[in-house]
Amino acid sequence: MGGVRADAFFFMSGIRYNDRESHYQIKQVIGLTIRKVGVVGAGTMGQGISEMLAFKGLDVVLADRSEQQLSHGLRQIEQSLDKQIEKWALTKAEKKLILGRIRPAGSLEEMADCGMVIETISEDLNLKKQVFAELDRVCGPDIILASNTSTLSLTELAGATSHPERVIGLHFIYPAFKVDVVELIRGLKTSDETFETVRRFVEDTLNKQGIMVYESPGFVTSRLICLFINEAANLLQEGVATAEDIDRAMRIGYSFKHGPFEMADRFGLDSVVAALEQMFREYGELKYRPSVVLKKMVRAGQLGVKTGEGFFKYDEDGDRI
Numbered sequence: 001m002g003g004v005r006a007d008a009f010f011f012m013s014g015i016r017y018n019d020r021e022s023h024y025q026i027k028q029v030i031g032l033t034i035r036k037v038g039v040v041g042a043g044t045m046g047q048g049i050s051e052m053l054a055f056k057g058l059d060v061v062l063a064d065r066s067e068q069q070l071s072h073g074l075r076q077i078e079q080s081l082d083k084q085i086e087k088w089a090l091t092k093a094e095k096k097l098i099l100g101r102i103r104p105a106g107s108l109e110e111m112a113d114c115g116m117v118i119e120t121i122s123e124d125l126n127l128k129k130q131v132f133a134e135l136d137r138v139c140g141p142d143i144i145l146a147s148n149t150s151t152l153s154l155t156e157l158a159g160a161t162s163h164p165e166r167v168i169g170l171h172f173i174y175p176a177f178k179v180d181v182v183e184l185i186r187g188l189k190t191s192d193e194t195f196e197t198v199r200r201f202v203e204d205t206l207n208k209q210g211i212m213v214y215e216s217p218g219f220v221t222s223r224l225i226c227l228f229i230n231e232a233a234n235l236l237q238e239g240v241a242t243a244e245d246i247d248r249a250m251r252i253g254y255s256f257k258h259g260p261f262e263m264a265d266r267f268g269l270d271s272v273v274a275a276l277e278q279m280f281r282e283y284g285e286l287k288y289r290p291s292v293v294l295k296k297m298v299r300a301g302q303l304g305v306k307t308g309e310g311f312f313k314y315d316e317d318g319d320r321i
Contacts, residue, residue: 034115034144034201035059040108040131041120042066042073044268044306045148048176049120051077054101055177056206061114063105070104077102079317080177108134116144116201118170123274125152129160136161144194146170150222150271151278154187154215165191168198169213173221174267180208183219217282218275225263226275226288232260233291243311261311262320264294265304273298 035058039050042064050060050073064070081098084090103110108131111117117139119131128147135145141163147154148171158164169185182202186195195212202210213219218226232246241249247259256263264272273290280288297303297310304310305318313321 033205034197036061036114038063038105038108038111038114038117039120040064040111040117040135041122042070043120043122045172045174045176046120047073047076047080048174049118049148049172050102051080051098052172052177052206054098058101058205060102061105061110062102063108063110074102074104083317109138111135111143112138112140114139114143116146116198118146118148120148123149123151123271123278125156128152128157132157132167133160136163141166144168144198146198148172150219151217151275151282153217154185154190158187158189164189166194168194169215169219170198170202171213171219171221181221182206182208182210183213183221184210185213185215185219187215218279222275223279226272226279229260229264229267229272230276230288230291230294233264233293236261237291237293265310265312265314266318267304268306269294269303269310270298 037053037058038061039046039053040063042050042062046062046064050062053060062070062073064073078095078099081090081095085092085095105111117135119128119135121127121131128149132145132147139145143166145161145167147157147167147169149157149169150171154167154169155164158167161167164187167187168190169183169187171183171185173179173181173183184195184198184202199210199212202208211220217223232250235241235246236243240246243261247261250256250259258266273294276288276290276294280290301307302309305314308314308316315321
């Protein structure tokens with residue numbers, strides 16, 4: 001070992017333990033570094049989170065129940081990197097390194113050697129519970145299971161596992177690569193060790209600000225932004241102003257990067273409606289009831305960037321037409 005202490009490094013399930021203070025209990029969280037992360041779901045958020053993790057130097061295992069969606073997700077990540085090359089924000093060599101860190105997985109079994117797994121599938125409680133039950137089966141009890149849910153109960157998701165203490169909410173805000181705030185949501189049984197490990201991972205490894213949130217439908221960001229979008233849709237329905245003018249007013253007047261309608265298009269109108277309906281069921285307040293305009297557009301299949309048309313039209317790269 002060349003003079004290196006035998007207890008200097010402890011490796012377990014993708015987690016590297018650097019024993020700087022001569023403590024080597026597994027539950028000791030100081031120095032824990034997650035180096036390999038599983039991402040379940042290759043949709044918009046799964047793509048963004050995977051790209052961001054790989055850019056930070058982490059190995060990523062990306063899985064989706066649809067092989068077609070998985071292939072599409074990988075193509076979208078590559079297109080995103082190509083855009084950064086065009087803007088001189090990335091080199092071709094860096095792109096190759098980033099893509100090389102993202103490995104597609106044929107099943108959740110391949111998540112077994114990750115230090116953490118982040119679930120990013122659509123806001124369907126039963127589907128998410130099935131995913132967590134499967135992850136609980138294939139992942140050892142030391143592997144952290146996180147959900148990117150924006151409205152659902154972490155306690156209920158954790159109930160589908162035999163180790164609810166290792167389940168936590170890790171809500172990234174779109175686009176995950178650019179937004180430096182992450183909501184950390186504790187379920188009823190989330191342990192202090194799990195929370196502290198995830199907080200350090202977010203702040204030290206990802207260099208983002210972790211905001212602790214107690215479990216509540218919509219948490220902080222989704223609860224506020226969905227109401228903002230919903231009220232904008234009500235203004236549009238009432239004929240107060242056009243979608244373009246409402247967006248322009250908020251961009252210029254309040255320095256928003258995107259107005260409420262383009263924001264909704266980029267989130268996915270189906271995701272916005274699902275979040276509002278979940279909060280309406282939980283809180284029972286009329287302000288959370290989805291606007292008729294939003295519901296009509298979802299029924300028509302105009303979901304925003306993902307379908308090429310929402311309140312505005314978009315090309316294959318997600319740019320406004």
